[in-house]
Amino acid sequence: HILPGNVSSQFVTGLLFSLPLLDEGGEIEFEGKLESRGYVDLTIGVLRDSGIDVIEKENGGFIIPGKQKFSRPKHLEAEVDWSGAAFWLTANNIGNDIAIHGLNNDSIQPDRSIADALENIGGEIDVSQFPDSFPALTVAAACAAGETTSFIGIERLRMKESDRAAAMESALGKFGVKTIVTQERFTVFGEESLNGGRFESFGDHRIAMSIAIGAT
Numbered sequence: 001h002i003l004p005g006n007v008s009s010q011f012v013t014g015l016l017f018s019l020p021l022l023d024e025g026g027e028i029e030f031e032g033k034l035e036s037r038g039y040v041d042l043t044i045g046v047l048r049d050s051g052i053d054v055i056e057k058e059n060g061g062f063i064i065p066g067k068q069k070f071s072r073p074k075h076l077e078a079e080v081d082w083s084g085a086a087f088w089l090t091a092n093n094i095g096n097d098i099a100i101h102g103l104n105n106d107s108i109q110p111d112r113s114i115a116d117a118l119e120n121i122g123g124e125i126d127v128s129q130f131p132d133s134f135p136a137l138t139v140a141a142a143c144a145a146g147e148t149t150s151f152i153g154i155e156r157l158r159m160k161e162s163d164r165a166a167a168m169e170s171a172l173g174k175f176g177v178k179t180i181v182t183q184e185r186f187t188v189f190g191e192e193s194l195n196g197g198r199f200e201s202f203g204d205h206r207i208a209m210s211i212a213i214g215a216t
Helices: 009-021 037-049 082-093 110-119 131-142 155-159 164-174 205-214
Strands: 002-004 026-031 062-064 124-126 148-152 178-181 185-189
Touching: 002 009, 009 026, 009 037, 009 062, 037 110, 082 110, 082 131, 082 205, 110 131, 131 148, 131 155, 131 164, 131 185, 131 205, 155 164, 164 178, 164 185, 164 205
Parallel strands: 002 026, 124 148
Antiparallel strands: 026 062, 148 185, 178 185
């Protein structure tokens, strides 16, 4: 199986769970760099805890032997989701007071990077490894009065549940925030306050949640 590395780690996860059950197993290779690699590593950790053998190739691909069986792990605890917490972290960044418990600061989840990204509002932020946090981060950038924040690594945003670059350009425009959007860069000019209005979520939960946080 040859997959583009820059689309979604979820396709890789699906294959990693299913290929061990096939008689012949399989191999996974990538065209280009595998992005959101941390989520693949989380998957492999769960598989190994469940008795599944996954062999990493030197080129970054994987060999998965067939005819394997999943066993019940002795102990398995799901980490708190950093990408879900991104909205509450953003809410706090723009002046709210929300207590957030259980986040693992040493997590290998790529969206752990939102904590550092929020501290870099007003600078340049590469979201290529954690694109799910991009909508929330643009709201933080919109509320940073007098600051200009540029997001790079935005190519995958156009292949999510919506075109998230276009969706947040629309949302921030409704909030009265100026943006400049190119194929490679999303620039936000922070404002003292945000306007209200009627918004379109484009059928994307992360856009809807980001708009809700901005509305606070």
